[in-house]
Amino acid sequence: MSNSFKNKTAVITGGNSGIGYAAAKEFKERGATVIITGRRKDALDRAAEELGVHSILADQGSLADIDQLAATVKAQYNKIDFLFINAGMTGGVFPIEYGSVANFEEVMNVNARGPYFTLSKFIPLLNDGASVVFLSSIATQVSAPLFSVYSASKAALNAIAKTAALELAARKIRVNIVSPGPTNTNLMTRAGVDPELQHKIYEGIMAKSPLGRKGEPEEIAKTVVHLCEDSSAYITGADIVIDGGMALS
Template structure:
């Protein structure tokens, strides 16, 4: 169904994983999609595969975000759907934390996401949908996750305040909080296959539904929150983690 026909949609970090699947879902529902990413080769290849537009932008750099907004305004006008998806993993025990790891995670996951919303607000159409990619870890308390979990918890707070601030323009702001999802993000941490298999087994044991989710599961939820049927939903966090956080 072409629920989003002729809508302009921006997906940050759309070259892989959840962002890639969401860009595909939005396109299949009729939206005109623009994906972003830090690496030109990766984002251009993904855009070719998906049949969408692309712009190189690093969400961890505010000047990149501002240039992105200017380029989208020039090429596409205003935006109807903004999925602030780009993010990085990283963490350590609090006693062993380094400023480098802290800045790497916070600059992308929180500061970058915050300023993406901030700078896009002037070019959002009234009635637009904004969705943050948060995480079920925002409300969990695992060791060694303080930096990553804090970055996502902060996003959830901003999401709710933004929902209040933007309500007069009927702009809805929500967050989706996945648990374990099959994406390349763990592979990018440099683990070998045996370690990856061990991590997956460990995760599955802690998920009541006993399996890892798919990026397409999250994509369909983001698309639903962007449809007219969700016009009365704002300021909400949607867990999609197989019951892991219960």
């Protein structure tokens, strides 16, 4: 593995599982100093030990946690080179007719408001020439019943990312989006979605997928890392879709 990220520092929100965990491993293997965050202390501590990276307990849905995260990173690391805003949640899976204010607010807090203020607080900590990557979803391009709030939150995220790409270009800071299709993570399980319903949802999804399978976290992580490499220096404001061809259906 190359040492291309030696003397570079990466912060990954939601780095204790799934795509965030896989990305932390990729950054670490390239020589970066890696800080992962998460809101479940046991899972975060376990992931940090397995990966050999640093960890800071922080909930992306909490503005107080975001403030404290930025303050801790500044105090301990001063500046960073890579920011992967990855943490997110599915929320409830049900028709709009049965939507709840509590679910709407929770999903928007974690998937849109949290990323907005995470970026806002970290902009002063980014080195010139840094790279920011947002984890979005194919749900912004392929509409699906039951996922209205999740899809809306990711659409908002994309708008934030593209605006940031324009605002930060003068500092040569690149901001990009990675939008996976169905990926082999426990996102819906952690959201409490019934296993039988999950199976039905994935069956429908797979029927629309030309490649006929879910993606793996490691496949998404490699693209995240690529967007932080010098070879991607001319890429900003892009939305990289990794969906096995679903958007073609």
